[in-house]
Amino acid sequence: MTDFRERAAALDAGDPLAPWREQFVLEPDLVAYLDGNSLGRLPLRTRDRLAAFVREEWGGRLIRGWSEGWVDLPTQVGDELGALVGAAPGQVVVGDSTTISIAKALHAAASLRPGRDELVLSSADFPTDRYIAAKVARDRGLTVRHVEPTPDGGLDLEPVLGERTAVVLLSHVDYRTGALLDLPALTSQIHAAGGVVVWDLCHSLGVVPTGLDAADVDLAVGCTYKYLNAGPGAPSFIYAAERHLPGLEQPLPGWWSAADLFAMADEYSAAPDVRRLLSGTPNVAGLLAVREGVAMAAEAGIEAARTKSERLTSFALDVLDEAGLEVLTPRDPARRGSHVTVHVPGARAVTEAMVERGVVPDFREPDLVRLGLAPLTTSFEEARRGLAVLTDVLQE
Known part of the structure; x- marks a missing residue:
């Protein structure tokens, strides 16, 4: 039997990101928090920043806060976040x-290909992606074409791409299994077929280097409350390549997207830039929380986060293998994100039993337990403790 306690201690001792853990609120009542892939822990600096915002800016400056900096936050924080994903x-x-x-x-993507009428996405994508794709397709007269993941978690797009392909929506990391797609290669393949790609980076933002500009991505979206630790319901981002911005259309024009924000013009004219x-x-408070999370991720370094993520998931796979459990996450570290998924009967009941013992994982019906391993907040010892509880629950 492998001594995983000793191995975890050695890994923590050699972990350059270990000090970051102390910069977050750590729950004294928990044995392990393994759900950072759903909601990241609260950074101490974010707690302090939001308290100062409420007290000094909202409470002290009121409406003057808009002219003193709030109005520029969507684009300023956008540029800061963009640096994390390789966007100028x-x-x-x-x-x-x-x-x-x-x-x-x-x-917006569909507006770039007006002569085409098919929208492609994975049948295994997150429900929101599938629901929204179906609605957009109905609104724009598109036909939805689904592609099934391959047994190894990849996607074979060749059978569904063609001269009718307008838009392809892809999740960088599979929310169920943690399988990581080859973003540059698939983007190139879609462009070769004449289509436009929209990448969902929700499960890779902050833990996987992306390189959107380098990969020639068209559009991308991602949430900030997972590995960026911006809080429940924190605002998301939209990336649009500069080459598309001059004529890009979106369905919800409002005064914040107008060319002159305060002109209150009778007729709408879209801003010429990303606005x-x-x-x-x-949401100003949400934007400030995103800014703090982005700053922490940038200071720690996306490459360092990726290295630790691979080590954490490899450690988890070794523990789970020795316990004889069925893991659905790819074995190749280059092909997985930062969560590991175990196939077990009665995943909801297993998760509830783990929570009763102080370990918080996640589950997906009917038989998947997800174990989120966040590089800045999860120690190897914490992962070991959580995995030990999982194996104990399943043995019982």
Whole structure:
């Protein structure tokens, strides 16, 4: 039997990101928190920043806060986040919920290919992606074409791409299994077929280097409350390549996307830059929380986060293998994100039993337990403790 306690201690001792853990609120009542892929822990600096905002800016400056900096936050924070995903300034805004951002991105992408009538996505994508794609397709007269993941978690797009392909919506990391797609290669393949790609980065933002500009991506969307630790319901981002911005259309024009924000013009004229993807008044508190999460991720380094993520998931796979459990996550670290999924009967009941013992994982009906391993907040010892509880529950 492998001594995983000793191995975890050695890995933690050699982990350059270990000090970051102390910069978050750590729950004294938990044995392990393994759900950072759903909601990240609260950074201490975010707690302090929001308290100062409430006390000094909202409470002290009131409406003057808009002219003193709030009005520029969607694009300023967008540029800061854009640097994490390999986007040059002027291509990212932060402001809406993920669902709204996906709808905007899909409508915008469809507007770039008016002569085509098919929208492609994976049948295994997150429900919001599938629901919104179906609605956008109905609104724009498109036909939805689904593609099934291959047994190894990849996607074979060749049978569904063609001269009718307008838009392809893809999730960088499979929310169920953690399988990671080859973003540059698939983007190139879609472009070769004449289509436009929208990438959902919800489960890779902050833990997987993306390189959107380098990969020639058209549009991308991602949430900030997972590995960026921006809090429940924190606003998402939309990326649009600079080459598309001049004529990009989106379905929810509002005063924040107008060319002159305060002109209150009778007729709408879209902003010529990335602001054209905004709609209404942004959530200032949410944007400030995103800014703090982005700053922490940037200071720690996306490459360092990726290295630790691979080590954490490899460690988890070794523990789960020795316990004889069925893991659905790819074995190749280059082909997985930062969560590991175990196939077990009665996943909901297993999760509830783990929570009763102080371990918080996640489940997906009917038989998947997801174990989120966040590089900045999860230690190897914490992962070991959580996995030990999982194996104990299943043995019982």
